[in-house]
Amino acid sequence: MIRAAIVGLGWWGQNHVRAARDSSKIRFTRAVDIAPDRVRGFCDEQGLDLTDSFDDVLADPDIDAVVLVTPHSQHIDQIVAASAAGKHVLTEKPFSLHKAEGLRGIAAAKAAGITLGIGHNYRYAAAVSEIKRMVDAGEFGEIHHIEANLSHQGQIGVEGWRRNAEEAPTGGIVHFGAHMIDIMCWYCGPMKRVFGQTTSHIMPADCGSVLVAFESGVTGYLADLMTTPSNFHLQVMGSKGWARAQGWLDSYEVTKCFSAGKVDESGGDIETVTLPKVDMLAQVRANDENFAAACMGEEPYLFTPEQMAHTAAVHEAIAKSAASGQPVEV
């Protein structure tokens, strides 16, 4: 069991606390929020000792780890400070939006010997895990291409730091697109070159799309729209066939087609596999518990620090490409 402090009690920070309730791996005992009056009721209900000072929890010997649910631009300084205090850190996504910052974060963690976590809970979704299994088992043959689009309209009418151009220079690509960047790289390795474009319709940069060239030679397409009803598309295409996940964050159906050669006009021998559902809070819990077990040396963590730092480099390259209108090397 590790004892953790939640840092930032907006709606997503509260979800971390709810997800970990009664866990035997991680227990949230303290909370940090810069507007404590807003969250006092929640903290009372959850038995959290509330403070408005991050330094307080770093100085607390009864805290093993901090979970950062703070604006993206604060993540790296907070990781560096937590590392210096010997606390393990799980940070929400995106890890960082700048390559150099991402590297600074993992260097600090490595120097301090602490475990780094990242809030890409989507890796624990049933369909996403199943396609990863298929990738690792070689079921696709030679993988050519991966497509990912995770769109939703949850940001319409929402003010706050997530709307800020510095926190989200490429709109939805930074928000839910960040999950897709992580999964694309989890499946296909590091990205080498990106070409990104964003357009503004209802909100700034509410439509983003990216073509990707991976170091492995695989190609990719990533898109995110912030002003459309929820829609998820994740497809891996290889020389033996393809698999696709659709639905939403709890996607648990994988549609696949592995019939070589001629298939009929309606789409060929398509098969849909239904997996046990892992809902969003269960994914968050799985991630937080995997992180906690890794902190205690009980199991390997699903993410490496290098993967986290790489996503920061990708975000920076996409933002540069969208601003310049030219392809950019990661």
Place this chain on the structure above:
Amino acid sequence: MLNTAIIGLGWWGKTHVNAIHGKSDKVKIRRVVDMAPDKVRDFVSERNLELSTRFEDALADPGVDAVVLVTPHSQHTDQIVAAAAAGKHAFSEKPFALNAGEARRAVAAAKKAGIRLGLGHNQRFNPTVVEMKRMVDSGEIGTVMHFEGNLSHDELIDVTSWRYDPVEAPGNGLWHMGSHFLDLYAWILGPVKEVYAQAVDRVLERDSAQALLQFECGATGYIGNSTYTARSRTLTLYGSNGWAKMLSPTELEVCMRGGGASEIRTFEPVDIVRANMENFADAIAGRTEYRFTTDQMIHDIEALDAIAKSLREHRPVQVGE
């Protein structure tokens, strides 16, 4: 009744015959032409069609009103010009021409001769695509933000053919299946302004290729194609009011903002090859407008030219630059 000659009886030429022969009261196949007659003799004799080996045979036949060109892309323009000179209407398979200059030459010859041009981008007759266009034209989908689609199959991987010639198809599958989506995007959204494309060699040359598009109307688009995977077709239209996703040629899933759960709109199946040819016949007979304008035929090729240039130069390219 439009009397046609099918020129080229490869895989797709046979599809044309099977869509029309004995099934249409508007289009009749009067003869077929193939330069390798021994390979198609059984197919032709089973259907009791007249077979010859020279394109000129079809042009010289006074009983032929229109030629249907199911030939390599590079031959379309010369064949259209020859058909125009012979006073025959010409239906060309896609892509319409090898480059925009050739496309303009074909259109100019057709206009001068007063013949009609047809184009085999039959996805415009797919009922779910027709519904997407209706949703855009009526304002139901709102302002269009993005179109994304991938049309892939590996039915040609065992065929050593002109289709893999980099001159015939600089972006491989983007020219074959991808050009269908390019055409339908431009049909629904208007002209393409800028493209960025990439293609890689995995198992075969350029067997994975994609393009990102910007349209003059402000929307963006994506086309993906793999020529080495199982058949896959995805197509989603995103507008400011919601999205519409093709689930199959007869099923469109629609989800509107504030509208709760998505709904599935279903349509009667359409033989899109026959529908296109019959629309062409009706237009020639003056019964209706043809679904393609010659300006659109030229624009499709201008956009493909820009994609080819982007593939060569690894940079975004303005259409017509």
